[in-house]
Amino acid sequence: MKRYPVLAVLLLLLWSQVASAQVVVAEGEGADRQSALRDAARNAVEQVVGTLVDARTLVQGASVQLDAIYARSQGFVRDVQVMEERPYGDGVRVKARMDVNTDADAPLLANLSMVMNLNDPRIAVIVSRADGSGRDASAEAALNQKLVALGFHHVVDPSLMASLQGAERLGNLAAGGSALAAAGRTLGADYLVLGELTVSGQTISLPDGQGGYSTTLLKTGNARLTGRILRFDTGEVLGTFETTGRGAGNGLEVAEQAAAARAAAAAAQKMEGRFRHLSTQLGQTVELQVFTSDQEAVRQLVTDLKSLGTVQAVYLRESGAGKSIVSVETVEPAAALMDRLKAKSRLGIFIDSVTSASARLAVSRR
Secondary structure, eight states, X not given: OOSOHHHHHHHHHHHTOTXXXXXXXXXXXXXXXXXXXXXXXXHHHHHHHHTTOOGGGOOTTHHHHHHHHHXXXXXXXXXXXXXXXXXXXXXXXXXXXXXXXXXXXXXXXXXXXXXXXXXXXXXXXXXXXXXXXXXXXXXXXXXXXXXXXXXOSEEOOGGGGGGGOSHHHHHHHHHOSHHHHXXXXXXXXXXXXXXXXXXXXXXXXXXXXXXXXXXXXXXXXXXXXXXEXXXXXXXXXXXXXXXXXXXXXXXXXXXXXXXXXXXXXXXXXXXXXXXXXXXXHSOEEEEEEEEOSOHHHXXXXXXXXXXXXXXXXXXXXXXXXXXXXXXXXXXXXXHHHHHHHHHHOOSEEEEEEEOSSEEEEEEEOO
């Protein structure tokens, strides 16, 4: 699903230039000189980021990350030289030359790239206890919080996963197959993070000075969390991780909770690494805007797309009011994909416009 292969290259080039900066001339408006300069700084940063990201092809939610970048524009700009200043309405307008430090917030840009490359997928998290006592809400929350912090905007609420609770059901999901695909369609999810948490605890004993040991009031806990990242539509395992944690406390439950929390925190970091790796491995995603009120034609279009040898997966994202959004994982650009589709499909297909990663089309049954 590598939507922006050029973006990744450009980001790497920018990040490698830590000691340099991109010189930008920008204008800004404000009630006074300082507010006008702040506006100019935002516009300068927007110019630089805009060379990396085509706003027309941003996935839903990615604009939120861009807003975060622009809001922190002062952290990107240095060596400001005012070239022109003049009254503008009730305020001031300035024109300034400034250096935009493209390495000022590399993690934020890296997260933006990852989310877009994965097409901002819907991700569901289930962590079950190895003793069969059910789901572990704290571990699920830790993983979900990490996904949200990374910029993913379609993290499935844990409460919606309640229907999947139970060792037998989770076992079926882990095995993949039709049950997994059906669950994915029901939840509208693309990926499942499936984890299992094992926790144990014991009383801490210390040497008594007489060759033996005496028990204390302190307890120690040990936890191990194993996880897998699965594709909902196929059950394919895309990544695995395993972490451990230790904790101590005055009670056994407190010690075990502390250990589980450390294991979950470490698992969140491992999960992040797996998704980052995944975002660099998947093929291009082509987004199709399909204009028709005939849902049967849309279903036929999805079937036809899946039958093409260059297509890895097809997702019907939205449908209604005469328009459907279809995401296609493919190894070829949109124009070539459309040519292949028209040659094979029995649908009437009218192409309105095509870019490298998107297309607008109308379809009808003949």
